[in-house]
Amino acid sequence: MTLIRPSRRDVLKLAAVAPAFALPARASAQLGAPGSANPGYFNFSIGQARVTILSDGYFSLPTSGLGVNAPRDEVEAFLERHYQNPQQGYSHTNHLYVELGEARVLVDVGSGNRWFDSTGQLLANMQAAGIDPAGITHVVITHAHPDHIWGIRDDFDEPIFPDAQYFIGRAEYEYWMQDELVNKVAPEEQQFVLGAVNSITAEGLEWGLLTHDQEVAPGIRVIDTPGHTPGHQSVVVESDGKQLIALGDAMSHAYTNFAHPEWFNNFDADGAQTVATRQRLLDMAATDRMAVLGYHFPFPGVGHVMREGDAWRFVPALWQFG
């Protein structure tokens, strides 16, 4: 595998990367906010793989970004019927951490202190779960959006996992690192570009660039799931014939994406491709009874895909104690 150590470009050193959507976080569920925090980690296993879901926190964006190709009143009625706040979303951020063989693999690094006040909890939840950050051997980035990669550096600009090997899809890398992308995109997307490039080019990181079906470590591989971003990848854990797909943002909503896979969202770069990828993932997961993890699904975001007529339903995994 080619390893890449990109250097920063002058234009980016000058750019201040401020949060793109620094809205106050608002609780949006039917039940009221908890008086004290709920735990942010969840353990289970896939064959020999010991898996922990680690939350980086949550954020809340208007639901106007959901189902942008569907009638607005239909989207709101759907959310209301499913006891979701029809106006304001509540996005979790569920990271896959897996111990399999010698590998200690983390998928995505969250947004650190560069996104919402209510995010940046990855390291705290890792500590609560009893996981040593220094033990992480591989970091796989599904795509270079703020909530998935901006936390790669700490407040002092140092990588938070300095000893890990970093991986990202070759197509994803090439998209964000292309010359002058920042001047080609719409003004409201420029912060995403600057943040992605600043994160990828963080000092001290060395990147492995991945193609479809490539293994990161024994039993852990990536698959191309483009649409949400041009080079988006999902991560598949396989052990003893059991499989889990960390979807990343190939699916981002546990209700709309299943009942209406044909609806896409404002952050999906290519709507039609997002829908095609999603249909393929849903069919595959239901047929092979693979577990799925949605980064933005309700915590812990792990479950299975049930066929329901022409569409699907997300069946959350059991919260097991033993």
Added chain:
Amino acid sequence: MTLIRPSRRDVLKLAAVAPAFALPARASAQLGAPGSANPGYFNFSIGQARVTILSDGYFSLPTSGLGVNAPRDEVEAFLERHYQNPQQGYSHTNHLYVELGEARVLVDVGSGNRWFDSTGQLLANMQAAGIDPAGITHVVITHAHPDHIWGIRDDFDEPIFPDAQYFIGRAEYEYWMQDELVNKVAPEEQQFVLGAVNSITAEGLEWGLLTHDQEVAPGIRVIDTPGHTPGHQSVVVESDGKQLIALGDAMSHAYTNFAHPEWFNNFDADGAQTVATRQRLLDMAATDRMAVLGYHFPFPGVGHVMREGDAWRFVPALWQFG
């Protein structure tokens, strides 16, 4: 309200109360068992009420007890389709704890060390959630089955919440405390009777006997939900116009009871009455958008009731961090 301080009967002092179903606990979910334990408490609010769901652990019984009035192959196919183990169940034990005004109310006391090895975790999870057992003012028992009441005494036969006021439905109390019940029931039910009577008659307890719609504390009342047992009651928390029903075992399965409310289980004392109570609860919760808590639903067992054609679907509540 009449307060009752029952005394033990000689026959019961002699009876050894052994676990009725001391099967080894087996994990039954599609995902593997966690390598280390998952947290067993969950916080949220209902208006001014601060609510914590506390787990007493879990147990696993054969699914042959589910939907005993339905064709067996239909029940198994239904479970399989919903990614539930078709042969072996996994029952959580989700206790409602609520702080509202001056009241600190706990619903049911779990099974202590008298049921499965994997249950009896209530006090440990109370500690993990930062709740002081000595602060509990009211204990409400939904019904006198082992997993709901056998934990009322500790290993030294002392009540685990000595300073609380205890409540149970008058009809439930009168059913279990009737003369010679132990000699009227089938042999395999005798342990249930002995355990219920021994628990109700534990030294030092004083009982308030409740009727339909009676308040235990401001904003917290019971409603009659008979069928599972003759005097079964559910607990309603209401604050600022928001409501939560702690169903107890009026509903015991988050999939079968919603999609097939007409199916009843082997532990439902009166099948037809259980189904009638359930239909009424489902209709009420969906119409008024009340939250529900299922004692045996997948942890934390809180959610809402969505209409789906002629039946229903359980929509789990969001796991909120803030």
